[in-house]
Amino acid sequence: MSGNTFGKLFTVTTFGESHGAALGCIIDGCPPGLELSEEDMQQDLDRRKPGTSRHTTQRREADEVKILSGVFEGKTTGTPIGLVIENTDQRSKDYSKISEQFRPAHADYTYAHKYGIRDYRGGGRSSARETAMRVAAGAVARKFLEQRLGIRIRGYLSQLGPIKAEKLDWDQVHQNPFFCPDADKVAEMESYMDALRKEGDSIGARINVVAEGVPPGLGEPIFDRLDADLAHALMSINAVKGVEVGAGFGCIEQKGTEHRDEMTPEGFLSNNAGGVLGGISSGQPIVASIALKPTSSLRLPGRSIDVHGNPVEVITTGRHDPCVGIRATPIAEAMMAIVLMDHYLRHRGQNGDVEVSTPVLGQL
């Protein structure tokens, strides 16, 4: 209950620090009989991997995942899947300064207050490096959801600082380093990022995630609503400060007649709900959007205090993402996959033999 586990039936427990020996996780509750190899996870890990363009951190991690258990003769056995990724690029560095200072907007100060001790190397456990294991675990969920249920989960960057994607062309998403679905905005984003890097500053971003093919009925109606668990999962990603489902904050100014998604025998006429009604999936696409804050590691000096309470000026050198949002798309997809997988199993546990006579509405 120290919160390193996510999920109730499909559970993912992670460990590892930025500059420790290794990252790892245990996936418990994966159904047996799923074909699974390291390659299935590696694809998603490579999409998240640092150092693949000049717009992300230049730390070079192979991020090679190894399966230690739970897979036999190429298939999952239903027993826990142990995964590890060794940390390889831990530059030797002088930590004497950072060990005494609290970097503004980082977790240094709060870890010190919580635990009285902290691994200050690269942020230790608070580093976003931990999300590599979420991506690996999410890949397992994603594969099951795709193969058994035909669910497809995809994300994209919809806004980089002031620049908004105006088109959603899924084919473009992997054609540029930003996961941007609007080819016309890529050049603008590139020059924006180049200027930002020169300046030494950083910027926020917005990521959207969509799951298509989700059957109606997933989600528990009170506290563990599908959208509540999704909000939990997405807000738990480093740097996320806001989560929306469907119309999101736009619904504040909507009237009821506008917001309600009317139904016809041919399907829903709109999707303001983002695919969730009363906490349960409706069969429409699940649509979520998140806001990521700008990176706090900057070479522009910031005021702070040291561990004794004295004022200091903090400058962060080293290799950092000027926009953490850029690499967040695979992470958001992974968390969406884990939530859907978990709720699918939970639903099957309680309602596995329910026969529903109500027709499933087609998508319009």
Add this chain to the structure above:
Amino acid sequence: MSGNTFGKLFTVTTFGESHGAALGCIIDGCPPGLELSEEDMQQDLDRRKPGTSRHTTQRREADEVKILSGVFEGKTTGTPIGLVIENTDQRSKDYSKISEQFRPAHADYTYAHKYGIRDYRGGGRSSARETAMRVAAGAVARKFLEQRLGIRIRGYLSQLGPIKAEKLDWDQVHQNPFFCPDADKVAEMESYMDALRKEGDSIGARINVVAEGVPPGLGEPIFDRLDADLAHALMSINAVKGVEVGAGFGCIEQKGTEHRDEMTPEGFLSNNAGGVLGGISSGQPIVASIALKPTSSLRLPGRSIDVHGNPVEVITTGRHDPCVGIRATPIAEAMMAIVLMDHYLRHRGQNGDVEVSTPVLGQL
């Protein structure tokens, strides 16, 4: 794990349908020795209660809570606190129509798919009436947090459809039926609501919640971040479609130098983080904001289907809130209280004997 429980150490499990015999809940894990009476809960219940102004539903529920266990000689004993509220205003009504139809934007269709059966009277379990128990349970958490830790949790309506509160005057919040902190906007809100009611339509709203006096160190750093659990808790409230912490979606366009809350020995210089860094409370106020969708129960006809898949036109008669956001303030406060209480106990469990030499920053 059917999701009717919230919390890990301070756990709240609710039951009850809109038109069933009673609502109830069990609070487990409450520390012993807290002075507690029904009156402590009744105050918050009365703030949420329907029928207190012409702007909310005219259903008249006494909402009188009874303590059935866990309190002895006026104090909590550490054993589970059983609570019930009897439903008194269940108008006899002809449900034959609604039992066959799916109201748009309601949970009717999704419950049918999940369970194959549903209590269609007043929305059954999906009714926001369930939130009465959250308010009762939240009152217990709130009292502990106030008395033992000096934490104060308060909320307000910051936007009603297009009308935004522009001032935050806490004294005003309980002077009007909207929980609006800006006296200058109340008249405008009243006429807006009167027009809306005539029209037969409904509108969304935004609620902000603030917790002051939260000590640094609460929250578990990975999946159960304080903000992630808060997002879970707030998104689980009926009609909520978005959750922000601190700068929220505003951080997308912020630069790092602007967003990062610098620290001086006198305190933090800003609170874009909303009081949470790396998932752990920083000692600054915890600030969250939520978007609530417009009520879906409208007397303006909407297209839908019946249980056999035939097209129908749905008109909702009866007593409904044209803006569910209006009564949501006490609910949001309650969920904030429950989250903080739970994390306080979790933190004490793991780190109860940690001695921290780092100074606590004052508030600026």
Add this chain to the structure above:
Amino acid sequence: MSGNTFGKLFTVTTFGESHGAALGCIIDGCPPGLELSEEDMQQDLDRRKPGTSRHTTQRREADEVKILSGVFEGKTTGTPIGLVIENTDQRSKDYSKISEQFRPAHADYTYAHKYGIRDYRGGGRSSARETAMRVAAGAVARKFLEQRLGIRIRGYLSQLGPIKAEKLDWDQVHQNPFFCPDADKVAEMESYMDALRKEGDSIGARINVVAEGVPPGLGEPIFDRLDADLAHALMSINAVKGVEVGAGFGCIEQKGTEHRDEMTPEGFLSNNAGGVLGGISSGQPIVASIALKPTSSLRLPGRSIDVHGNPVEVITTGRHDPCVGIRATPIAEAMMAIVLMDHYLRHRGQNGDVEVSTPVLGQL
């Protein structure tokens, strides 16, 4: 996590004190569509009820259970089932003495150390009266297991102090006040109990529980083995000091060739395993046995201390079971039912679509 909840998918959370207003529980996760009425639970409650013979406590409780939610038009809806039993026979009594003393072998002393406060009326939360709710919840599980899976769960008293049942005639179990399956021993038990009552002393007992028709595959193989969860469930019943599965402690002196249950195409040749292999049900009957200690409430004086640490002599007056084991059979059956129900849903969640080609062995 204060431990008033049992189960992971089929969860039972209870509240209530011996002399409080009411006992209650919430059953969460019950599958929808199960026909359920109060009568289904009342049967089992009546079997556990005090005051039905001269051999049990003369406290007269109606133990009438009321369903407050989760059942609609006679069927479960999949939402939480709220239950209450009002306490009716709370004799007004002078508690001044007992409030200051710790009764030997009771929980008075340990509650005082844990919580610093205790409801001393009739043992408060530590009273076995709490088990009434387990029996009610167990009846729901039992009905599902019987109707959907053909599982039958039955218990009996196999030993009362020095007197052992030597025959297992299921038809006899409900023909006597002891749940004794051996008609030849009933007279002996009656005179033993009569003598004991005169003496003012109490005695221990052994209860066996058997579940037939359990399909192979239930139970999670490592920590949540079916037998481990069963041990947890049974040891959590008041007064239980030991739990055995299958051969139990007898296996210490067994050789491997004797203990191992050989298999033939016609079925298993023995059941030393008690129906559980590697923590998973084998399809053989699940067989468990528990030891219950003698009641500690005696009118024979016992040495103890008061809340200030002074020596006192404690005499317990009032109405008590001289052998708590006598009424424990329905409770043990209920806990067995809850465990099996929970594991059935857990198994279906993870492995609901597994196709098994291995033949199911018949019972020999």
Add this chain to the structure above:
Amino acid sequence: MSGNTFGKLFTVTTFGESHGAALGCIIDGCPPGLELSEEDMQQDLDRRKPGTSRHTTQRREADEVKILSGVFEGKTTGTPIGLVIENTDQRSKDYSKISEQFRPAHADYTYAHKYGIRDYRGGGRSSARETAMRVAAGAVARKFLEQRLGIRIRGYLSQLGPIKAEKLDWDQVHQNPFFCPDADKVAEMESYMDALRKEGDSIGARINVVAEGVPPGLGEPIFDRLDADLAHALMSINAVKGVEVGAGFGCIEQKGTEHRDEMTPEGFLSNNAGGVLGGISSGQPIVASIALKPTSSLRLPGRSIDVHGNPVEVITTGRHDPCVGIRATPIAEAMMAIVLMDHYLRHRGQNGDVEVSTPVLGQL
């Protein structure tokens, strides 16, 4: 919830198969600031290690544990502790026969029914090799309990087949390969085991575990009683078929006046309760006893069926413990340590600020 995690606040999640790449576990919730090195765990692992005498399996595993995270500069940080042990002695072997057969009294048949697939190499996940990780995790709990609370946990073999230890001399326990506390019985045990090995058969055993110095107040009073969680933990060890606390099954024939542990200002006069009253520790030693069945892997042929349901004769060759109980002492100690650790944190979470005026009774 597939049951590979134990504990609520101090949680241990394990993975790994007998013949897979590695075993591992994640300990979550360990308090920060505890000095910890691999050596702390290695001591207990070495006590459990196979191949240390002729009386246990000759499989030679180094069982070297590596800490991958959660420890920084020699102290725990409060973040998850990742551990691995690589499997080194996986003899290449022909598995074609065993892959098609179900060994009697093993989990082969039940795994096949649960998952439809199984790793048949050395029993896969059902192998007792998994308990190495429990021992490693238990060592962490044990160290905390010893250093911070002065709790000492020790176990011993009290019976090997028909041979019972008659003296409890703790100094003897580690002087012989059996963990036998009675030096006079060691020779008898050695010849018994030698004869058994020749014969090709196996035998059961009884292990006792005792925790001294446990403060009063640990344990949650209803389902998660200290003794119920202990029963869960101990019954989850491979081969265990029975668990007793205190007088255990002996209490069946005890009278109340005999069983109840009277109290005087100087202390309790006996410990039939085994240190637990009403599910909560009393301050007396916690005493538990378990029965372990004889090993099922025998070279004496046994009747069984193959995966197609045909009759077969199974002979198990290879390296096996003729008495699994012999190596079980450190495992039982580890599970006791994990249970106490978890309950200490749970107690501190809910009741961390309770002031108790009741005197703590000394031990007599």
